[in-house]
Amino acid sequence: MAAYVLVHVITKLELGGAQLATLHQVRHSQFAPGPHHLVYGPGGLLDPTLAEAGGAIVGWPVPAMANPLRPWRDARAVVGIARALRRIAAAHPGRKLLVHTHSSKAGVLGRIAAHHVGAACIVHSIHGFGHHRTMPGPLFAALWAAERLAARLTTGFTADAAANLNRAAAEGLLGSKPQCVVRCGIDLHAFTPGPASAALRTALKLAPGAPVVLTVACLKPQKDPMTWVRVAQRVLSRRPDVVFIMAGDGVLRPRVAAALRAAGIAGQCYLLGWRRDIADLRHSRNRHWRCVCEERRGFRGW
Incomplete structure (x- = not known):
């Protein structure tokens, strides 16, 4: 050794x-x-x-x-x-x-x-x-x-x-x-399902009963954030009460932000940037959705 x-x-x-x-x-x-x-x-x-x-x-x-x-x-x-x-x-x-x-x-x-x-x-x-x-x-x-x-x-x-x-x-x-x-370990206790964080919802100015869809990803081509924008647009056309949250940052952030504004849904889609409170965010969401164009690990869907 x-x-x-x-x-x-x-x-x-x-x-x-x-x-x-x-x-x-x-x-x-x-x-x-x-x-x-x-x-x-x-x-x-x-x-x-x-x-x-x-x-x-x-x-x-x-x-x-x-x-x-x-x-x-x-x-x-x-x-x-x-x-x-x-x-x-x-x-x-x-x-x-x-x-x-x-x-x-x-x-x-x-x-x-x-x-x-x-x-x-x-x-x-x-x-x-x-x-x-x-x-x-x-x-x-x-x-x-x-x-x-x-x-x-x-x-x-x-x-x-x-x-x-x-x-x-x-x-x-x-x-x-x-x-x-060699899989990456995580703190399972921190991600154990628990009650929604009312304080975090308040900080994000979310309505108490608003359905929240959380995505945690870097804003880069492999994560395909433009599909996230298109799906959010389709969902919000039917369910305008839904809130989409993206936790992450990257080279495609300006393009994603511009697409949200062009689609008229910037007010219902939050780009939070890099966050260290992912466990709390997960406790505040109703659904977790991930969209990727190259990577096949993890899960995707509602």
């Missing part, structure tokens, strides 16, 4: 499930003695948690690691990640580098950098895919090719859902490398 130093790499510490799961792994992993290291693109809502962890997590920000896709900036990110990995290795002489990458961009760039510096083991966790069928064909092909290249440099894979492994296998992104599903 003492022969390794563990380094996690993630694109950005947004307020999302993959990011929270990664922080939990970094903080609680017992595979290698601490401190554990996290290489990340700065600017996320969860950045302050690194300081809150004290010396348990050593953060290594790489400013060039950011979305969207920018080839020259991404090349600088590879250099920045490699520089951080070399400094970590130099601080732990006699121990081998075990690099664990997360998310699409950091998954590709991090594995290339880890291979370049001679990491002894490179593991990638598949939380989703950066390439999806709704994007232009040449861009899809380029991102798929990048994943294929990175797969050749990978020692093994984990995924938080069997559907992700199945898709990766179908697209030729796993080969014969070791692979397994």
Whole structure:
């Protein structure tokens, strides 16, 4: 065990499930003695948690690691990640580098950098895919090719859902490398069904008996928030008393907000942005609905 130093790499510490799961792994992993290291693109809502962890997590920000896709900036990110990995290795002489990458961009760039510096083991966790069928064909092909290249440099894979492994296998992104599903745990007690939060409904200015439909998702293409807008429009044409709530944020927020205004339903559809009180929101809703165009885990419906 003492022969390794563990380094996690993630694109950005947004307020999302993959990011929270990664922080939990970094903080609680017992595979290698601490401190554990996290290489990340700065600017996320969860950045302050690194300081809150004290010396348990050593953060290594790489400013060039950011979305969207920018080839020259991404090349600088590879250099920045490699520089951080070399400094970590130099601080732990006699121990081998075990690099664990997360998310699409950091998954590709991090594995290339880890291979370049001679990491002894490179593991990638598949939380989703950066390439999806709704994007232009040449861009899809380029991102798929990048994943294929990175797969050749990978020692093994984990995924938080069997559907992700199945898709990766179908697209030729796993080969014969070791692979397994490692699901993300949640605090079941916090999400136990309970009475609706009257205080939260008041804060959101919701009528006491108004039916509330909650969606928790990032506003990005893979989550397909424009379908959320279209469904809300159809429902509200028949049930104007219904309230739709979207908890999450992302690059498509301006487009979603504009579509709500154009449809004349902005007053019944709330874009709350990033929230840390998801359990309370769930207790305040009547239905939970999720619409995604690429991901097949979880549940969708009323």
